[in-house]
Amino acid sequence: xxxxxxxxxxxxxxxxxxxxxxxxxxxxxxxxxxxxxxxxxxxxxxxxxxxxxxxxxxxxxxxxxxxxxxxxxxxxxxxxxxxxxxxxxxxxxxxxxxxxxxxxxxxxxxxxxxxxxxxxxxxxxxxxxxxxxxxxxxxxxxxxxxxxxxxxxxxxxxxxxxxxxxxxxxxxxxxxxxxxxxxxxxxxxxxxxxxxxxxxxxxxxxxxxxxxxxxxxxxxxxxxxxxxxxxxxxxxxxxxxxxxxxxxxxxxxxxxxxxxxxxxx
Numbered sequence: 001x002x003x004x005x006x007x008x009x010x011x012x013x014x015x016x017x018x019x020x021x022x023x024x025x026x027x028x029x030x031x032x033x034x035x036x037x038x039x040x041x042x043x044x045x046x047x048x049x050x051x052x053x054x055x056x057x058x059x060x061x062x063x064x065x066x067x068x069x070x071x072x073x074x075x076x077x078x079x080x081x082x083x084x085x086x087x088x089x090x091x092x093x094x095x096x097x098x099x100x101x102x103x104x105x106x107x108x109x110x111x112x113x114x115x116x117x118x119x120x121x122x123x124x125x126x127x128x129x130x131x132x133x134x135x136x137x138x139x140x141x142x143x144x145x146x147x148x149x150x151x152x153x154x155x156x157x158x159x160x161x162x163x164x165x166x167x168x169x170x171x172x173x174x175x176x177x178x179x180x181x182x183x184x185x186x187x188x189x190x191x192x193x194x195x196x197x198x199x200x201x202x203x204x205x206x207x208x209x210x211x212x213x214x215x216x217x218x219x220x221x222x223x224x225x226x227x228x229x230x231x232x233x234x235x236x237x238x239x240x241x242x243x244x245x246x247x248x249x250x251x252x253x254x255x256x257x258x259x260x261x262x263x264x265x
Contacts, residue, residue, distance in 0.1 A: 062259070065252035070213065072256040075144060080119055081136045084109045094125055110134070114141050118260040121145040139205035143214070144257050146198050151254045154191055154247050165247045168240055185236040189229070192243050195250070196225045221249045 064072045091107035092100045099105075104116035111125040111132035119141045124132045134142050154165060171179070178184040199222050206215035224246040228239045 063255065065255050068252055068256040071217070071253065072258075074211070074214070075140060075256060076258045078119070078137045078140050080106055080114055080141060081108075081138060084135070095123060099123075108132075108138070110138075112138055112142070114138070115260075119144070120148075120260065134205055136209050139202065139209050139211070142205070143202055146202075147250060147254050148257070150195060150198055150250060154195070154250065165244050167244065168237060179236050179240065182233050182236075185233050185239060188240055188243050189233075192225050192228050192239075192246075195246065196222060196229065199225070199250075217249070217253070221246050224249070 086094060086107040086109060091105065094107050095105070095113055105113050105122060106116050107113045111127045112121060112134060113123040113125065114120065115122050121142045175184065199218055202218045203215055203222065206218060224242050228242040231239045
């Protein structure tokens with residue numbers, strides 16, 4: 001029986017960030033056989049203000065960013081594919097009986113394992129040394145997981161501690177000094193590279209599955225991040241501005257997702 005290495009939610013966030021900061025040699029190492037990709041609960045208040053301007057009220061009093069209503073509809077109503085699902089016995093063989101019995105999961109032949117209620121990705125099992133490749137609506141559940149994980153890890157250095165990204169005009173003199181000396185901007189550049197690696201893959205997944213508007217959103221967001229990636233540290237204001245615009249898009253996308261327990265009976 002093959003040994004499966006499982007990453008908890010906390011370990012996943014650290015692993016994703018370290019991957020983004022790794023050298024090419026480190027990044028191309030053989031992937032672990034199995035990864036647990038349980039998404040952390042969405043942060044309830046990721047914006048800097050309680051002001052609901054620019055948002056619309058969705059079902060159950062949730063606030064959806066203006067312009068993201070269509071995305072909300074997509075994520076709130078999609079169903080995971082029926083094709084390629086494992087039977088109970090096959091799923092237990094793939095993930096182990098303890099993991100299968102502990103939660104309601106849907107396991108697929110390609111090694112992707114989703115939470116049946118939230119439709120988020122819980123685990124990827126690498127078969128024959130290859131990373132699972134999502135098909136159809138699997139890409140939506142995978143995307144929700146990656147975006148929610150990314151939101152929890154896009155803080156920037158602020159006066160010696162982590163803080164959420166904010167408009168450049170709100171920087172204190174101490175924060176500006178930190179960025180001008182290269183300290184704060186180095187962290188932003190690392191986060192920027194991390195987000196590029198996580199989001200770029202979905203341009204292909206969405207295009208192949210016919211989610212054209214999501215593919216376009218992803219391309220536009222990645223372009224902002226890639227623009228920041230081309231600049232030198234002396235252009236830190238432009239780097240940060242482009243990064244901040246991308247982060248705001250990611251946060252808004254996260255707000256368009258249904259709650260993790262929305263689909264529970």
